[in-house]
Amino acid sequence: MKLLRTMLPAGLVVATALIAWFWATPGVVPELVFPSPESVWQAIESLGWALAWHSFVTLVRVLLGWALGSVLGIGFGLALTWSARVFRACYPLVEFLRPLPPTALIPFFIVWFGLGISGQLVLVGIGCFMVLTVSTYEAVHNTPERYPLAAASLGATKWAIYRSVFFPSIIPSLVPALRVSAALAFAVAVAAELMGAQSGLGFLMMVARRTLHTNTILVGIMIIAVQSFCLDLAIRAAGAWGTRWADRSRETIARLH
């Protein structure tokens, strides 16, 4: 019953959108502007296993780049707080590079790494790295002073304080950062595939664009949305488990009138 109540609003919105889609295409809205459900289904059937392969390639690029960039970003963010020397040496560069959109680097990466997977992984990784570096740095600094002091007063060394205090205390701040970086990873991976790749959903959509197969483009968009949604769901589930100790302020807010 609770599940039904939770799912009902979203179900109604999705159902309304689907009804509008079935109703408006292809009669009201031309096929080229927005493909009909039948034409999308035809695109899925005609692509067959190729669609599964391209989807798999994109997902692997996203997951690897996101995981690599996030882990390194968290590590680098912790290193910035660990040592004032590392901070003074590296943080200005981080602040300078952070606003740059990773997609602006695509032409360089094609020249440096070619059209293979390594360049795309690095590109996706860089985007996630920046998000996680800044989030980790800020989260450590926002940890209340009393926790590391209490740990130190019980004999914990600096390394132990990072492991037992800072790392768990920043998890609630890292979960939203990981969600943002996952969405960014999809955006960067697909953009990289659009501009220079021989596989992946972005490549598939680029070929379809040239031949004006908007139904294939829509299939690509829908698969990216589903993959992104599933990854976000997985991060949220893992985050809920990892922060099961934290205050449930969202539940409290939901009870407010």
Add this chain to the structure above:
Amino acid sequence: MVFRDIEEHLDVLTDISLEVSTGETLVILGPSGCGKTTLLRILAGFLTPSSGIVHVAGQAVTRPGVSSTMVFQEDATFPWMTVAENVRFASRYQAGAAQLRSNDVVAYLDLFGLGDFATAWPRTLSGGMRKRVELARALASRLPALLLDEPFGSLDVLTKRDMQVGLSRTLEREPRAVVMVTHDIDEALTLGNRIMVMSPRPGRVVEEVILRPRGGEPPHDSSRMRFRERILTAIEG
């Protein structure tokens, strides 16, 4: 002992000398900003005095957590650890000390009436219960000195009274050398064996009141009033 804030060019503490024995509680009272917490942080090893030295159990204090542990005014239970994990943390980084077994953890929790809450997350406990977890954790460290920085400052009157009684009883069973900072004269009279009154900055000792011998009862009404007057006079200068 002297402590000078180099950045602010301020003398914070001057001519401080104190000694506390095991089983004794020394309470430090004084106006806000007189350096009580600074003194406690020096004793804990978080700050180094500009001149002078701190010894605990014959060893000079060079870093925190080696010979003394501190309980803070704010809630410092680790919210990402269960109650039992919080207490077990006390022995995890004590060099040479045996790790607490589950029985030991439960025994320390039982001292504070928390035996049934071993697997609870701190967020599910009241403020008073979380403070008891911190005290259990501090005692479980088995360090010889216990430093309390207004530990009951944020609790309501009834909870505070229960906590004071509970702490007194527990310290009778698990004696430590205790230094406690508080603003509350009644709390000082209830828990202290001696009271040290400090002057406004730069903090120095202006009065020392001996209340009772180790293991003795807290002063009763008439002598309590007398001590109270003496302390108030010293604080007001």
